[in-house]
Amino acid sequence: MTKHRVFSGPGFALAQELGDAADGGQVLLSHDAWLNLRHSMCDAGFPQVEQLGMYKLEAWPAPLWIYQVGPHRMSLEMA
Numbered sequence: 001m002t003k004h005r006v007f008s009g010p011g012f013a014l015a016q017e018l019g020d021a022a023d024g025g026q027v028l029l030s031h032d033a034w035l036n037l038r039h040s041m042c043d044a045g046f047p048q049v050e051q052l053g054m055y056k057l058e059a060w061p062a063p064l065w066i067y068q069v070g071p072h073r074m075s076l077e078m079a
Contacts, residue, residue, distance in 0.1 A: 010060070012078065013059035016059070017060075018057070018066070026068060027068065028052075028069075029049070029069060030066065031066075031067070034065075034067045048069070048071065049067050050054065050068045051066075052066045052068050053066065054066070
């Protein structure tokens with residue numbers, strides 16, 4: 001018996017599909033994830049969150065709002 005964890009379930013399948021849909025370095029969030037994280041943006045350095053639109057993913061029965069997370073605009077201007 002190996003001692004590694006096996007993750008499964010609808011939440012994991014959704015996270016995996018979002019990760020697979022993202023381009024290299026791109027961070028995508030579902031609407032539920034955004035609702036849970038939006039009050040912690042100060043702790044994350046106020047990243048820019050952009051709504052990309054509603055998409056139908058295989059792992060979820062209904063279309064979902066998808067968001068993209070990027071660096072804070074100020075940090076981009078200072079670079």
